[in-house]
Amino acid sequence: MSAPSPQRLRADARRNRDGIRRAALDVFRVRGLATSLEEVARVAGVSKGTIYHRFGGRPGLIDAVVDDLVGDRIAEIIADVESLADPLARFETYLRQIWLLQFDEPAVNDVLLQLMPESRPSTAHCEQASQFAQRLLADAQAAGSVRDDLTGEDLYQLIWERGIIARACDQQSRDSYERRLGFVLHGLRSGV
Amino acid sequence: MSAPSPQRLRADARRNRDGIRRAALDVFRVRGLATSLEEVARVAGVSKGTIYHRFGGRPGLIDAVVDDLVGDRIAEIIADVESLADPLARFETYLRQIWLLQFDEPAVNDVLLQLMPESRPSTAHCEQASQFAQRLLADAQAAGSVRDDLTGEDLYQLIWERGIIARACDQQSRDSYERRLGFVLHGLRSGV
DNA sequence: TCATTACTTGACTGCACAGTCAAGAACCGT
DNA sequence: ACGGTTCTTGACTGTGCAGTCAAGTAATGA
Numbered sequence: 001m002s003a004p005s006p007q008r009l010r011a012d013a014r015r016n017r018d019g020i021r022r023a024a025l026d027v028f029r030v031r032g033l034a035t036s037l038e039e040v041a042r043v044a045g046v047s048k049g050t051i052y053h054r055f056g057g058r059p060g061l062i063d064a065v066v067d068d069l070v071g072d073r074i075a076e077i078i079a080d081v082e083s084l085a086d087p088l089a090r091f092e093t094y095l096r097q098i099w100l101l102q103f104d105e106p107a108v109n110d111v112l113l114q115l116m117p118e119s120r121p122s123t124a125h126c127e128q129a130s131q132f133a134q135r136l137l138a139d140a141q142a143a144g145s146v147r148d149d150l151t152g153e154d155l156y157q158l159i160w161e162r163g164i165i166a167r168a169c170d171q172q173s174r175d176s177y178e179r180r181l182g183f184v185l186h187g188l189r190s191g192v
Numbered sequence: 193m194s195a196p197s198p199q200r201l202r203a204d205a206r207r208n209r210d211g212i213r214r215a216a217l218d219v220f221r222v223r224g225l226a227t228s229l230e231e232v233a234r235v236a237g238v239s240k241g242t243i244y245h246r247f248g249g250r251p252g253l254i255d256a257v258v259d260d261l262v263g264d265r266i267a268e269i270i271a272d273v274e275s276l277a278d279p280l281a282r283f284e285t286y287l288r289q290i291w292l293l294q295f296d297e298p299a300v301n302d303v304l305l306q307l308m309p310e311s312r313p314s315t316a317h318c319e320q321a322s323q324f325a326q327r328l329l330a331d332a333q334a335a336g337s338v339r340d341d342l343t344g345e346d347l348y349q350l351i352w353e354r355g356i357i358a359r360a361c362d363q364q365s366r367d368s369y370e371r372r373l374g375f376v377l378h379g380l381r382s383g384v
Numbered sequence: 385t386c387a388t389t390a391c392t393t394g395a396c397t398g399c400a401c402a403g404t405c406a407a408g409a410a411c412c413g414t
Numbered sequence: 415a416c417g418g419t420t421c422t423t424g425a426c427t428g429t430g431c432a433g434t435c436a437a438g439t440a441a442t443g444a
Contacts, residue, residue: 010390010441036431047393052433054391150375157372164360165353180349183342187379202411202420228401239423244403246421 017054020044024065032106032167033062033115063119069107070125077101078132088145091136092185098129098159099181102166103174113163130156147190158184209246212236216257224298224359225254225307255311261299262317269293270324280337283328284377290321290351291373294358295366305355322348339382350376 009017023044027035037058041048055061077097084090102109111122112129133155140146162181169177201209215236219227229250233240247253269289276282294301303314304321325347332338354373361369 012441013391016392037433038431048432049394049434050392057433147375147378154372154375157368158375161353161357161372164357168356176349180346180353183339183346183350183379184376185379186339187375187377191383204410205421208422229403230401240402241404241424242422249403 013054016044016046016050020046020051020054020061021065024061025068028062028065028069028107029105033058033066033110037061059116059118062116063121066107066111066119066121066125069105070111070122073101073105073108074098074125074129081136087136087139087143088189091140091146094133094136095155095158095185096181098133099162099166100174100178102159102163103169103177106167109163109166112159113167130159133159144190146188150188205246208236208238208242212238212243212246212253213257216253217260220254220257220261220299221297225250225258225302229253251308251310254308255313258299258303258311258313258317261297262303262314265293265297265300266290266317266321273328279328279331279335280381283332283338286325286328287347287350287377288373290325291354291358292366292370294351294355295361295369298359301355301358304351305359322351325351336382338380342380 020040024040027040027043031039037048037051040061041051044051051057051061055064077094080097081090081094084093098112102112110116111125114123114126116122130152134152137146137150137152137155141148141150166177212232216232219232219235223231229240229243232253233243236243243249243253247256269286272289273282273286276285290304294304302308303317306315306318308314322344326344329338329342329344329347333340333342358369
């Protein structure tokens, strides 16, 4: 089922492997990780049999591109947040950015939704994002800015929910989507 | 395209029409309005051709059952809310009940999501629910209990969002779903 | 340059569903 | 009990995707 990996690929095979990877990056970035492999093959200019032969199917292909698709995006947000001092601002900025990222990048969204729970790299990105959120939550709660009864699990669910929504938002405006984030964040604060 | 309607149906036709209606009620209630007509036909014990012949396809069938599927459920909630005095309680109870209804009844959810914008009866139910919400919102805002910047459109979107989520919640517990409703409602209140 | 092996192709199966229609079955009034 | 009409059937077409594989093609190294 998984990809063959002789030390040296034949020249045409290497060319195709790279072309497929590039096509997958383009296509998955815009339309998400569930896009048909036929589409990827068309964009890469190969037949889909080649994708199956080289990558062993969708899981293998995703494993081969997911780091490029997701790694930087989440890292940027974390870096961004690290520059803030106030725990509440850190918490809210992080969530807001992740939620917007889910809207802007279907592929990242699919990862955060755990669309492919079998994929190690995907799962790793998802956990990283989730655990960072939980750290920010703890700090914000310690500072008394966020509801005490909010749990790490809740947070994961809130991210999951946004993902499901972002996915369905196809033709909805980003502004409208973002507007609602404010309401949700407001609901997580402590106090009345 | 639409259903034939001679004054008197033949006996077998009447029997089948009723059987199909009953099957559609059962099946749609549990699995939503997008369930395949093949499934409805199987449950009704007829061939799907009969459904097309009698109801003219999914839209016609839905029009024939949507009132029974939805009418009472929303009416009950409205009646329930009418018995409350406090504007905030009315507002929050209503939203919470509608949101739970969306979880419990896929068919109602599909209606509130405007899955079939062509269907008059469906659209009517949807608007009724939405307009009642807007009235409660206005009252609660007048009493100063709910954020001033919340609009009727926001409210519709919030219901839509829950619908999308409820739909994806297949194997998630109702408790977990309900727990999050509390956070959202909290975010709609005025004050800090 | 040629045999060997790696690689690619596209046609194939399989699945699930929408929607259609000619042929046959069931009903109803006389 | 039969003719005319209504109704039902199920096989058919069409769509779109997953995944497979025998046969053909192209790189490689001796």
